[in-house]
Amino acid sequence: MTFATWPARRGRHLTMASAVLAAAALLTACGATTGSTAAGTSPGGPSTAGRTAPAPSGTASAQPSGGASVLGGHPSEDAPTLAHLAGLGPQTAARVPADARQVIVVTGEGRNSPRSRVVLYQRTASGWHGGAGWAAHNAVKGWTADHHLDDLRSPIGVFTLSDAGGLLSDPGSKLPYTHSGGFAATGTGFEGESLAGSFDYVIAIDYNRVPGTTPLDWTRPLGQAKGGGVWLHVDHGGPTHACVSLAKAHMRQLLRTLDPTQHPVVVMGDGASLRR
Template sequence: MRKNGAMRTGLAAMVCGAVAVTLTACGGVEGGSGSGAKGRAGAPGAVARTSAPAVDPTRIPDVGDRLQRRIPSDSGQVLAVYGEGKDSAESTAVLYTKSGTAWERTRSWAAHNGTKGWTTDHHEDDKRSPVGVFTLSDAGGVLDDPGARLPYTQSETYQAPHDWPESYWHDFDYVIAIDYNRVEGDPPDDPTRPWGDDKGGGIWLHMDHGSGTSACVSLPKEGMEYLLRTLDPEEHPVVVMGDKADLNA
């Protein structure tokens, strides 16, 4: 049940998913050592020393200005989903926690997103996950509340249909609603779509079945349990998600 005891019926048939991508690395080319021209920058035959650009700790890594500006100033938790490519279902989900003004990488998990990749103009049944910044405000699932900080609605109605492949049956044991085309504060399975049905909906973080989703982001069970116990409404958590090119745009 929801923490206030309320029960809601579900539309658990709306499935989704998540992806993997390499994060920013630092490094440089070392020059020669010892005396003489070879060790002096600019001298004939010298090996120039280089360094990677400084990483700004006040920004979420590998996220460009367009999406960076959409992260609320009062948010203290950001789940970044880095998609491997525009048409890829592989991704990596990384939780960042703010300490003072700096973002610290807390945990990461391999993930999946839509089977056809990502889109900046999501529509129902396009099999692509929407690119953007979305709040995370409600949770639920088939299983009992594992100690979630977000409001949690437990119900058997989240059960995935058993005419789906067996590997999908536990997809909705735990879910966290991604606030895309939904009403914040309602259980994840609430069918209300403020932007209309054509824009899709029912996009969740949910349990992973080993491949792409309809449009959601999926994580391993331990990842979902960790997020449910960690994401705190008082920290105004959001998800920043997309393929690496769109994230950096």
């Protein structure tokens, strides 16, 4: 399956034939029960010929290079640190790349809980600053440091955020955005809630995927058994298979705020794991 060539910045559009095939190829992965085509799935996508796939890297796609400091740069001693604001422990903080200037922290209520809280932190000259916290859902069985396909847990780790898309037109995303009917979601979730609209907006989490491709790309560098198609997407009112879901308004805000030049990442896991 191949996709049409898309413009340089954003607005990557699938051909009609590809969109139909993508919709038909959707596999349950992030919020759907049996018989639904839904949240957090990624159908077979464009060829990755000519691209260099990232080396497999366990559960964390974003790693500091050369042992660089987690916070990067040299903020003043009085400036707030990301670890201080987000409650991250030394092991977790050390995995945040030094060049990251935008960090989404997803803190789960517990290892086996499907509920979490999302905060966007941005770094300025005076240090790190966090916004208001947003309620969110994660996988129905909670979290794992060794994610596998259909384990119904969200992967713990630090991951880059490179690509976005959705069933709705681009709301002003700074990340490359794929507008496609392939993001249609149907069926019901774990609590009987409708999944319609779950993929109106999505941001691909770079877990077991090739950054720089549409979220609909099904390439899995770590192999199919390690799962994939883990996204930030619109909340449908219940737990997911592996994704993190939050209100549509908050997804729009993230799409308009996350900037590739600021090297955004997501830090995600249950609170106890993140404090390590």
